[in-house]
Amino acid sequence: MIKSFHLFFLLLPFILFSQNQSQYPDTIIDSYNSTSKTRDKFYGGSKVPSKRIAVSLDSLFFKNDCFISLPQDSYIIVGFTDNYIIDAPQQNDIFIEEVGGAGEYADVFVSSDNLEYTFLGVAGDGSVNEFDLAKINYKKQVKYIKIIGKDNKGSSPGFDLGSVYGLPGANKYEEIIILENVLFQTNKSILLEQSFEPLNKLAQQLEINLSIKIEIRGHTDNKGTEAKNQSLSEERAKVVLNYLVSKGIATSRFSHKGFGSTQPIASNDTAEGREKNRRVEFIKTE
Template identity: 85%
Template sequence: MIKPFHLFFLLFPFILFSQNQSQYPDVIIDSYNSSTKTKNSFYGGSKIPSKRIVVSLDSLFYKNDCFISLPKGSYVIVGFTDNYIIDAPNQNDIFIEEVGGAGEYADVFVSSDNVEYSFLGVAGNGSVNEFDLAKINYKKQVKYIKIIGKDNKGSSPGFDLGCVYGLPGANKYEEVVILENVLFQTNKSILLEESFTSLDKLVHQLQKNEALKIEIRGHTDNIGIEVKNQSLSEQRAKAVLNYLVSKGIDSNRFSYKGFGSTQPITSNDSDEGRKKNRRVEFLKTE
């Protein structure tokens, strides 16, 4: 049976919608290999000795036989865009696997905004590690996890990261919709004319679904000063709200927020990545 909000998406093809109900991360926010002084390139291998596989950071997005080695000072930051992790009562919340038995360790940090990180604990020693957010009294949503290698032990030197994800009961899922082709003048919150087609279709669907209320969210890339990015993202979200209201939709059906560059959905290391991160999206609030 299709829920009404899901039916809304099926009738609304000009927007991007994804909810894979996965407890795994789905984006690499940042990474650094201290051995090679590079990003996005790491040693590693297969958990099954006789099996040869291609080592990739994307392997952290799903269950597989691969591990990524993080030498001392190396790190990876993974992000969750379809879900977030909470402190579930009376249980552990985050799972991190370290492969092998060479006594390798890593520091683990969590964040809700990719700005302020809290130290969660130390993972390692060739074992499965489960962490309880209650141990550090962390009450915010975990949207980002940073793992930093602490040593160079082992045949593939460093902390061998097999997987990381939210444990059952600790995952919460959001239905976030990215609006396609909503564009603005450079460094301004003035909508370009080519945005009107998509926004007018949104108006039409809001007229047909009068009970629907949404939160409009603005995001930027990481170019420039973050204070200005934060302000610009808010202004752009408000500009979309104002456009919808100008078409006769009740303003009480909307709220808006700006997140600046703190919640990327892909790396900002390329023009294409920055273009994807400059976006407007919305979340159903009721």
């Protein structure tokens, strides 16, 4: 689960590293409805009783009684930021529910980085579809799933997506904490002054919890070249590490990584989304 670092965590240290596991996606990376010609206006219905309604894409983030219709060439890309899916031995790994039974289908693709997608299979025809990553020899972590409608069948035209998630055994969890208000000069790895307060609080927390080790991760939006974004994300993660070390925390308690623009938590099509994607976060490694 992605969390933000706030002052109250200093008062309740155990909350900082609590785990609320989820099998469901928790962000929409991209979407398009070929009927409405928009990215956010989708129709679907309620499973019981069945009726056509406007449906929020956020309904995919939890168990519910709605479905989202994907007419031909419509698509949704869901992201998993608090969990990921692996090829678990001797079992299916990904669950996709199609509601209805009018012969609607969708192509399903998986990705670890939102750059390269691999075809997983075809879902549909009013059934529960379970997929085994072993069948396509996919060994990477699945962080993104893309579902593309193949037809316009049914009373609510297209593939009726009820839910998508990682199955028990294949669904893995890691808690990610975003460092709020840790900001840098534009296109540079120089911390702005307002970043010092949240980093000082994190250093205090680490002084109290001496056994904790963390990995610091840097991310960018998709503006600029892939190489530049990768380098910038690594530099910013390293700068945060060095700042914490300067506050007396042992270097051995840290590692750092840059991911460039490969792990967005929001759409890069809007300024608001790009701002969310430009972030520094950490996970507990020990």
